[in-house]
Amino acid sequence: MTSAAAAPYVMVSFSSRDAVKVDELLAELDAHGVSHFEYRRDIRLGQDILDTVREAIERSTHVVIYLSPASLDAPWVWLEVGMGFARDKRLVFVLDEALGSLPLPFDGLRHITGRGEYARFVRELASTGTSRMPDFPAGSVEEAARDKLYYYPGGWVRAIRLWGAEDVHFTEDRVRVEFDEAPMEIPPELAQAKERAIEKRKQRAEKTGQVFFDGPNVRLRGFRASPVDETSALEVPTLTLQLGPVGWYDYEGLNEAFRERYGDSPPLGVYEHYVKLDALIRDGDVSDGQLSNIIDNAVTVVTEDGHLLYGRRTRRVTYPDSLTCAVAENTNRYLDDTDPRTGLLINPHSVAADGLPGNALDGSYVPKG
Incomplete structure (x- = not known):
């Protein structure tokens, strides 16, 4: 800010x-x-x-x-x-x-x-x-x-701003999710720099005791905010999220590789090439971007008497010792998967690797709900 x-x-x-x-x-x-x-x-x-x-x-x-x-x-x-x-x-x-x-x-x-x-x-x-x-x-x-x-x-x-303003929001009954399991394609010219960046982050995490691991996360491939058939007469919009898979290493590594190659303030033409900047500004269109976004959940705890709950970030994460009122975590395709009928979590919610299926660890897991 x-x-x-x-x-x-x-x-x-x-x-x-x-x-x-x-x-x-x-x-x-x-x-x-x-x-x-x-x-x-x-x-x-x-x-x-x-x-x-x-x-x-x-x-x-x-x-x-x-x-x-x-x-x-x-x-x-x-x-x-x-x-x-x-x-x-x-x-x-x-x-x-x-x-x-x-x-x-x-x-x-x-x-x-x-x-x-x-x-x-x-x-x-x-x-x-x-x-x-x-x-x-x-x-x-x-x-x-x-x-x-x-x-x-x-x-x-x-x-x-992609869409909406101020207090625009969608309740759960007006949110739909579509998932395309096609893997993300890495721009060839950034591939080696991406691997170097990930290796550096691994070494730094080992020295400082921070958490740094790959994860089966989710990226936004596109979205629609418009009425659907059953609400079209009332013009009540429904948010449809078009999601796809991304690993944390791909997300973090590509951003680092981009900065290594082009610096912090590259010309507009570079952004146009990698994220289709004009379409992003004009229409909120993220579908053709070669650099990945990542979807996370951000939750603020509010007490019954109207106070926010603050916490101090630990040394194991980024921006340690700072205060935050948000509990944030990247959306995990395995741990956050739900039953499509009930919306309830269906996989063991454990950070331990033992007992997890292989595709939850190698990033190939396809969510069911």
């Missing part, structure tokens, strides 16, 4: 019949570096419009509505106003000169009546200390993905 300030993100809602007038409002946002969503630019052919609009509003800090005689009769405008209100976003109405006041029930909200007032609003938004977009190095991944990074009050996280 970096101690830069969070960025404003504006959802601009308007009728297509007002596009020429609204272009001037958008230009003002661009001139002051304020990120914003606008459907002609940000919704591509074949994309789910409703989901895209919902996600944009969830990300937004402000919803700016250009209110005119045309937008008063535009169902999409009022849908976006309702979404913003329901999510407690700041609604800012910009009134067309043909309108004298806001309609009920929004007549008590702040509204803007002229270009000068709107320009002051944008300057205020751009200059607010807690809302300024960080300055990322030109040509960096952060610069390329600036609109998809996760921001919080006072900072940002060096991670690309």
Whole structure:
């Protein structure tokens, strides 16, 4: 995490019949570096419009509505106003000169009546200390993905948001898992460096007494967040995870090999080659990446009286002696396998090697549930 300030993100809602007038409002946002969503630019052919609009509003800090005689009769405008209100976003109405006041029930909200007032609003938004977009190095991944990074009050996280925002979540009954047992392919040019990195980590673990072992883990090959047949009428999305096998040595070793070959800040072309950066930023598409991700479980224990349980990490793991409120562990294809009928664990939950089948140790185990 970096101690830069969070960025404003504006959802601009308007009728297509007002596009020429609204272009001037958008230009003002661009001139002051304020990120914003606008459907002609940000919704591509074949994309789910409703989901895209919902996600944009969830990300937004402000919803700016250009209110005119045309937008008063535009169902999409009022849908976006309702979404913003329901999510407690700041609604800012910009009134067309043909309108004298806001309609009920929004007549008590702040509204803007002229270009000068709107320009002051944008300057205020751009200059607010807690809302300024960080300055990322030109040509960096952060610069390329600036609109998809996760921001919080006072900072940002060096991670690309794949889908969702804030408290978007899926309950167990709306999560499906598909498993493809095809093994991960190692880029040939990184294979030797990967083996060297693993050998170094083994030696370091032996000297320091840390835990370092291979494991039959799981990687994300792709995902879908959309309604399925039985919920399509209600437009209730279901999360479908497309998973595949990965060993910890492959995951850890490939990352080390990549850093050894290209350093910590390789050019964008390298990321495009190995992780298809453009598709990752644009669509959250991880399917063609040659470097593996890994799926883990992260659990925070909360007491009945509302306290978080913290623990101090031991010397046997990474970042020893630091405090953490999360219990995290990589998903293990064998130890975390479940009965497809009941969802209960079906394999012996033991860290001892004796008694485990060979395919649980060599990484070839295919989960049943």
